Amino acid sequence: MIHLTGNQDLITAFVDSIDTFLFDCDGVIWHADVPVDNVIKVLSQLRTMGKRILFVSNNSTKSRRQYLKKFNQLNIEAYTNEIFGSAYAAAYYIKNTLQFxxxxxxxxxxxxxxxxxxxxxxxxxxxxxxxxxxxxxxxxxxxxxxxxxxxxxxxxxxxxxxxxxxxxxxxxxxxxxxxxxxxxxxxxxxxxxxxxxxxxxxxxxxxxxxxxxxxxxLGKPEATMMEVIVDKYHLNRERTCMVGDRLDTDILFGQQGGLKTLLVLTGVTPSVGLEKQSIKAEYVIDSLGNLFK
Amino acid sequence: MIHLTGNQDLITAFVDSIDTFLFDCDGVIWHADVPVDNVIKVLSQLRTMGKRILFVSNNSTKSRRQYLKKFNQLNIEAYTNEIFGSAYAAAYYIKNTLQFxxxxxxxxxxxxxxxxxxxxxxxxxxxxxxxxxxxxxxxxxxxxxxxxxxxxxxxxxxxxxxxxxxxxxxxxxxxxxxxxxxxxxxxxxxxxxxxxxxxxxxxxxxxxxxxxxxxxxLGKPEATMMEVIVDKYHLNRERTCMVGDRLDTDILFGQQGGLKTLLVLTGVTPSVGLEKQSIKAEYVIDSLGNLFK
The missing domain is CATH 3.40.50.1000 (HAD superfamily/HAD-like)
Incomplete structure (x- = not known):
């Protein structure tokens, strides 16, 4: 595990190695209806650097349109084609993989x-x-x-x-x-x-x-969701990073899919005992908001 | 497995060995709202012979009062203290065993x-x-x-x-x-x-x-229901028989509780392949209605 918090050299090398970031939402981008501190600026900076951004959520109660409404309400820049909830993953799979x-x-x-x-x-x-x-x-x-x-x-x-x-x-x-x-x-x-x-x-x-x-x-950490995302976005897995707060969904999902993984500590995973967990992220940072100052 | 159907000598010996009969209801006594053929007469005959009768059901939607109403509607003789549904079993357990x-x-x-x-x-x-x-x-x-x-x-x-x-x-x-x-x-x-x-x-x-x-x-085939029944009725297990149509609930329940068991074929268990089932009743009869002519 590489701890990025406060080490700008490591952060720069890490960001340089990634073209596409997959973000879990709750506990990473926001808590319920409040954006995580400084995350809006970090996402904006990544866009400026030409990084592709995708939002990948297991929450099936929202469509992409409904997610977009939430992003807009929280003043977070996002677009329909960047949003990948499990409801959409299911619809995409049924249409394109099953050819229903x-x-x-x-x-x-x-x-x-x-x-x-x-x-x-x-x-x-x-x-x-x-x-x-x-x-x-x-x-x-x-x-x-x-x-x-x-x-x-x-x-x-x-x-x-x-x-x-x-x-x-x-x-x-x-x-x-x-x-x-x-x-x-x-x-x-x-x-x-x-x-x-x-x-x-x-x-x-x-x-x-x-x-x-x-x-x-269909959802994280299962391989089907990864296949659907790779199929739709033609990702280069080696230059893609899954960013999440849960080891057994987000991080496992990224690892099994051959992506890089970044664990944030603003969600359900506590900072103590990380080394003892059976699932270990490649990178860890206290908050996505601290990726850039 | 002793097949009783049509063998009056075996039936007489069997009935003589039992003081108390525990009956499952659906598939044994009735099908939905129709009594199984001749079962009303068989139950009446058992009462005449001085046998104790109990009705033991996993259906938790009915109280004893509601069961009694159903027995009355179908013209089957029954009394509140003979009825042991899983709703009552739970209430009895909570009061007497847990001493809530x-x-x-x-x-x-x-x-x-x-x-x-x-x-x-x-x-x-x-x-x-x-x-x-x-x-x-x-x-x-x-x-x-x-x-x-x-x-x-x-x-x-x-x-x-x-x-x-x-x-x-x-x-x-x-x-x-x-x-x-x-x-x-x-x-x-x-x-x-x-x-x-x-x-x-x-x-x-x-x-x-x-x-x-x-x-x-609380329900069949679990030991707790048997303990509750034995506690309430002070049964002599060796002279008690569980009569039912399901191997994995009724018959298993009787066997694990140390009772004799009688399988009837008017319910969910088909007559073919009985010898190959892992759970085998001690006695089997095609219908409870055929216990007496």
Missing amino acids: PSDKKVYVCGMEGIQEELDSEGIKHCGASDDDENLHNLNEMSTIKDDPGVGAVLFGFDLNINYKKLAKAFTYLYSNKDCHFLATNSDLTFPAGGTVYPGTGALLAALSAPLERKPLI | PSDKKVYVCGMEGIQEELDSEGIKHCGASDDDENLHNLNEMSTIKDDPGVGAVLFGFDLNINYKKLAKAFTYLYSNKDCHFLATNSDLTFPAGGTVYPGTGALLAALSAPLERKPLI
Whole structure:
């Protein structure tokens, strides 16, 4: 691990070796609705130096458009084609990798961000907010039947998850072995307000536990997301760096994808005990805001 | 395996060896809302012979009172003190085994049956139908906080499971290692209308996956339910028989509890391949209705 904090010579050599920076957002660029100190200037400086910037997030609740709105609100320069959330990664994968048939639809457990990204790629879908109203009683269970028109189930974080959605998704996957089983990410928890709450991976367990199938995970640290990003942006992996605050998603994702990795200490990873962690970043800095003075 | 079907001598010897019969309900006594052929007469005959009858079900959606209503509707003789559903098992365990403090409450993911059984045992509770209205947006997440007054989380089947309930149950268990984690049963699926749907164990996975804790399961085939039944009814295990249609719940439950076991073929277990199953019942009959002519 190379500690960059305060060592301008090392920082210069590191920055010179990179053409493209992949940034995780929460804990790196911002905390909830507040930008990390000096990060706006650092990003601006990287742009001035001709570096390519991408924002890579496992949060599937937002579309690229919704992310852009957030960047704008926080006065952080960003563009739609620089934003790569797991909702978009899923839509891109379904369209370009799966080459999803136009006569099939995707059943979605998830929120508006996923629906919007599927729309943007011209993929038919159902479920999500259409099924926010739950079954009214146990007898209505029998209204849930197999639908051969459903060619994939896509599972993302859904604040409005309910039994109807789980039972529909289960039925499509249980009755049709050819139906693709995809998930935007598998984070068991997500941090908020100083604690953690159940994440996509927790809700997903309710669907994968009764099935004898596991989903293909699109988000970090899985290889599929890296393949999608490399496919879309034609990255030179040796001159690309993944910057993140989580060892088991961001840093592992970069390492397994053959990228350089930079850990920041403004998020979930504490500075003490870094040497004892099984996953070690190539570079570490206390804050992305301290990359340049 | 001793096949009883049509062999009246074997049946007589079997019945003579048993004082108490524990019956699973769905697939044994009835199919949904229709009694299995001739079962009403068989139960009546067993009563005439002085046998004790108990009904033992993993279905946690019904209280004993609600079960009794169903027995009455189907014209099957039954009494409240013969009915042992997993909702009641949980309430009995919390009161008598845990000796739950009167100043603590149980947070419930589940339906009216559980609430009613907790009330019947005088146990304070919250959640369940009180939390059927979900969080309205992601910002409301921060309203979910630890509550040291919650001394146990009890998880059962809940048609109205939602994110609020999962996040509350998670928070109580995550923040307080002394909070008991209980579940009425762990069936991953339940059969209905010729197919299966996600069961209690599926929904429960959304809670146990992000926790580094596993729940204590009250239902079949777990030992706790047997201990509760033996404690309440003072059974002589050698002269008690568990009658059921599922090998991995009913029959395993009886075997692990040291009871005799009778498999019926009117439920989920097909008659072909019985000899190849790893779990083998001591006795088998095509239908409980054929125990007596």
